[in-house]
Amino acid sequence: MIDTIIFDFGDIFINLDKRATIDGLKKLGLSEWNEDLNHLNFSFEKGEISRENFLNGIQKHLPNASLNEIENAWNAVLLDFPLKRLEFLQKLSLKYRLFLLSNTDAIHIETFEQANGVSFYSDFYQCFEKVYFSFEIGMRKPDTEIYNYLVAQHGLIAKHTLFVDDKKENTDAAFSLGFNIWNLQVGEEDVTDLFDKKIISQ
Structure with a gap:
């Protein structure tokens, strides 16, 4: 019996256009997303570098673009x-223990909060027993340490926990640790379809 659900954030609750950032950077002169930028992104998502160092790191690839652009x-x-x-x-929070576990960075969370306002994001965060952002805890999915961290912090039992994420590598990692999983297919499924998946009951 599932009594706990861990949710991803992007493309589960907030819609994303992952091409938009790449297209935007290309308009500023980026030839292609490369391994250096990938490393920069992962470091920022784990809170290992500051906002300034992150933006300056991208600017090295886009010398004609401003930090604001x-x-x-x-x-x-x-x-x-x-x-x-x-x-x-x-409604779900009335029956289940809920957690948010997101690979994200300080810029995106600040922007989300500013765009939606205190009332909305407070209502959202209050649905969860705890909200975990990768940049705040220094870990990111699909590294198993981040799942084990939640288990240890909250006394979770993997076989009684459902993990919902749109990235297969993240749900694969959770599955390997004994979690129930839903690898949500963006554009084909919605998180509000959860009961229809017959994974949990209303």
Whole structure:
């Protein structure tokens, strides 16, 4: 019996346009996303480097772009957060222990909060027993340490826990540790379809 659900954030609750950031950076002169930028992103997501060092690191690849232009392109990935998902989550929180576990960075979270306002994001965060952002805890999915950290912090039992994420490498890692999983297919499924998946009961 599942009594706990761990949710990803991006493309589960807030819609994303992952191409928009790449396209935005290319308009600023980036030839292609490369391994250096990948490493920079992962370091920022784990809180290992500051906002300034992150933006300056990207600027090295885009010498003609301003830091403000780079930040705007970086935030282009963030789209809307449908109210029906928040309402669904609020009902779910009455019956299940809920956690948020997201690979994200300080810029994206600050932008999300500013765009949606205190009332909305407070209502969202309050649905969860605890909210975990990778940049705050220094770990990121799919590294198994981050799942084990949640288990240890909250006394979770993997076989009684459902992990929901749109990235297969993340759900694969959770599955290997004994979690129930839902690898949500973006564009084909919605988090509000959870009961229809017959994984948990209403």
